[in-house]
Amino acid sequence: MQDILDGIRQAILAGEEEDARRLVGDGLEKGLEPRRIMEGAMMPAMEDIGERFSRGEAFIPELIVAAEAMQRGMEVLKPHLGGPERGSGLVLLGTVHGDIHSIGKNLVRMCLEGTGFEVVDVGEDVKTERFVEAYREHRPDILGLSALLSSTMQRIPEVVEAVRAEDKAAVIMVGGAPVTQEFADQSGADGYAPNAFEAAKKARELLG
């Protein structure tokens, strides 16, 4: 069984979508626990990519193909996972009003999904009231806010305040090029991460 798990992990790392899909199917057929496939092969693969990234051995293309292979594997695995619908947790993600940049947020989404989170992506240029509505609708475990510009970053505290008025206990993470730990603290956010991999780690920490 370990060889199937290793195979899945390798397929995701290499971004081999068909192999990932096929091997997850094989694993299920041979009686591997769905949770074990998730936690013993798929999540470690994304952690491997994160480590390679931090060592300067993997870059964004490698992350993107791995996330894609992970998705293909998840499509097979998901119907068998059962249990709580939300996997590691549900994250509501969006870029604040005035900011149309998507790539940073999309990379965070890939890393979150790669570590078992469900993600509702509300897109870019999202007005504060839309964040509140989406929060009310989805009741996520974490709200993630992104901004690429130092001007649009100023909207983050406003969203934090508005969402906290809806739910005092809301767990909120922030990130994006101009955002710093200091700014996150001043905004009243619970978490900050300097990149997508760290964001996924931080999300798990916050819910742990």
Add this chain to the structure above:
Amino acid sequence: MTGKDRMLEAFARREPDRVPVWEMAFNEESIIKLGALYTDDLPPMKFAQQMTMEEKVKLLTTLFTVARELELDGISSIGLLGTEPVDDEHVRDGWGRILRVSEEGEATAVGGPVREPSDLKGLEAYHPQPTDFLMLMAAAGNLGTDVAQVLVQPGPFRESWSLMGSMEKLLYHYIKNPSFVKDLAQVVTDYILEVVDMAYDNGADIIGLDGDLAFNQTTLISPAQYEEFIFPYHQQITEHAHRRGKLIFKHSDGNMWPIMDGIADAGFDGFHPVQPQCMDIGEVKKRYGDRLCILGNIDCTYLLPFGSEEEVAESVKETIRVAAPGGGYIISSSNSIHPGVKPENYVAMVKAARRYGAYPISIEE
């Protein structure tokens, strides 16, 4: 010495009479706020795509007034590709790209004619039209040849991903379909070569090749991927510029260290903007000052939007001390004068550049 002389001397990595001052871009709101310091005849506050032709002309005139009042040594123009509205938030350009317009910066492609590699074959290349260079022509006509004319044009990476409507889609094919990535890069490079020619024919002295290749921590792609997928096209473009006897520099935000050797080897004459959060300008000067003119570095993420005029002046002084001796430095913000920048801080930046930027530089550590 004219502003243009100063810019060209800096690109030749020699000392002009003073450090040249230039910006890659000013947003509409910044132009109007800065313009208000010098004139009452201003366009309404909205973004260019929503302005009437008359209002656009007034916006440009205001920019030229600001450039004249602040005695900027160079002025930047962008290609103004004709677009047709799709809906309130989107327009379509001559390539068939769908662009989302934004209050806070330039329009970004969200959909393109090359959704899949198989679409490339049927892609009808757009060829630059004289009207695309109206801003450059207006700048050249209005400010004359005493000012260096810079045309900012997206590079092959940015043109490629915008034709796909998303950067992620292009980067996916870096691994899945390398030959498609190269074919697409060649299509857009052929287009860029035409743009470069027409820009030089219409008065440009310098091309700025736009399109970020890095983020705060590192480059988007590995050095090997840069060598394979971008370097050959950069080289074609710089060689073309040099055949015309003209200059070209690369712009990219973020930490470009992993591919800086490639940028210098590709033949660029300069590098902008040396984002201070990610790259130390002293180190860039030390390692590449003999090959590249360095442009930028005055922080527009925190300092220009939130700092005081004194802090701006202090940063200008320190940056000039480190980067200007020996020539090869043009001062500008670390990206652009965007709506968050306080107009008085930009003016303070320009004034400090004049105060501390006279050659020979004599600033004590």
